[in-house]
Amino acid sequence: MVRYLLQILLVVLLAVSFFACEDEKYLNSPDAQLQFSADTVAFDTIFTTIGSTTRRFTVYNPYEENVLISRIRLAGGDFSSFRLNINGIAANEAYEVEVPARDSIFVFVEVTIDPNGQNLPMVVEDSIEFTTNTNIQGINLVAYGQDFRLIKGETIETTTWNAEKPYLIYDYAYVDSTSTLTIEPGTKVYFHDGAGLYVKGTIVADGTVQNPIAFQADRLEDSYKNIPDQWSGIILFSGSHDNVFNFTTIKNANIGLQVGTIEDEGFASVHLSNSRIENMAYAGIFALKSKIYGYNDVIANCGYYAVALLIGGEYEFYNSTIANYWGNYSRKSRSTSSLVVSNVLKVSNSDGSSKLYLGDLNKATFGNSIIYGNNLNELELGKNEEKQFNFLFDHCIIQVPDTFNVSNKDHYKNVYRGDAFDPLFVDPYEDYDYSLDSLSPARDIGSVEIANMFPVDILDKDRFSDDAPDLGAFEFIKRKNED
Secondary structure, three states, X not given: OHHHHHHHHHHHXXXXXXXXXXXXXXXXXXXXXXXXXXXXXXXXXXXXXXXXXXXXXXXEOOOOOEEEEEEEEEOOHHHOOEEEXXXXXXXXXXXXXXXXXXXXXXXXXXXXXXXXXXXXXEEEEEEEXXXXXXXXXXXXXXXXXXXXXXXXXXXXXXXXXXXXXXXXXXXXXXXXXXXXXXXXXXXXXXXXXXXXXXXXXXXXXXXXXXXXXXXXXXXXXXXXXXXXXXXXXXXXXXXXXXXXXXXXXXXXXXXXEEEOOOOOOOOOEEEEEOOEEEEEOOEEEEEEEEEEEEEXXXXXXXXXXXXXXXXXEEEEEEOOEEEEOOOOOOOOOOOOOOXXXXXXXXXXXXXXXXXXXXXXXXXXXXXXXXXXXXXXXXXXXXXXXXXXXOOEEEEEEEOOOOOOOOOOOOOEEEXXXXXXXXXXXXXXXXXXXXXXXXXXXXXXXXXXXXXHHOOEOOOOOEOOOOOOOOOOOOOOOOOOOOO
């Protein structure tokens, strides 16, 4: 009997010794404090029911001994809007998580916000608790959500969209040939990945300088604000007329605004004014045998063409800035020109065949405008002798090489080129600011006759507040403290 008691005692002592050794592997001080890369994980405004991007933070062990976190948990549990991935394991709660000495683990956070029927952004909060040696620490979670009107693969009849709530387009919104979509000032239209707005009827997006209209992707996190190719774009089919985009922003798509379609008869027409079309993977404006009347526009930062006017048509751009400094979001350099004007287009088919499309270029006029970028040649002209090819650059800065012939007065009047006429935009690379520096050679060289037609710029500033009107969409206004 004594022998058995001794054996049991020996087993107990061994077990105690084993667990004591295990405990010695970890720092057991009640004052142990983890360190975190952030005290709050915040999500910018996201759409209700649409999952966020993933945020992460780091949990550091600053000690020379291993630390055992006895529990990591999402305070709101499974009822929370947030979701966790703890060091590679998707779970809202985890136990006995080891952090080696002087090492760290990652915690990933996502959020989805349920709609609450309110028009204003809402705030959703929670926290993550870390328990180490009875010591509790926390990381705050906060997300700002926005309720919206969902348009998912819908045909739009004659209607008006207003600014009470943003509109979120999934798949597509299609305005049929007998309908008009009117968009009121201040309205925001967001597009999910791959979505687009397709117009066979008419769209009238008439904003104001105080309340512009926005067309952009639905990822509102700051890291996505200038990323191209997040949605498809806006297409005006041939046969779509009387379209208006005034004080609008179109950004971060594949093609910002396509005017006309090659497979349809006729042409599309649009009045484009005081608008910005930026950060497109392919083209800002892609026009086919159509009509555009534009002024005070900025078309910028596109992977291939800022503006492509193909198979003829009729185009007028006044006091506009066509600027292409593409490069921030792609390793592939741009070899194409910012502006292409052509009365011909060759389309190659998958079977190796090709088809040539021709159309009369009745008019392509650029007045008081800037065509510039980070390529040596930012203007390409494609002429087929079988069709008309009428174009004019009148009081323009154009980025072209010295070998580019601008002597024909029927096509080039008061055209400025060369390094001496770099327009000196304030910041075309980082902030995409295409307003003019105080030393810009684009100042005070504009045609008064053209400026009289458009006496205020894209920001509603007077073009005649100084010696003479400037080129481009922005009039330089001297600050009070400037000489």
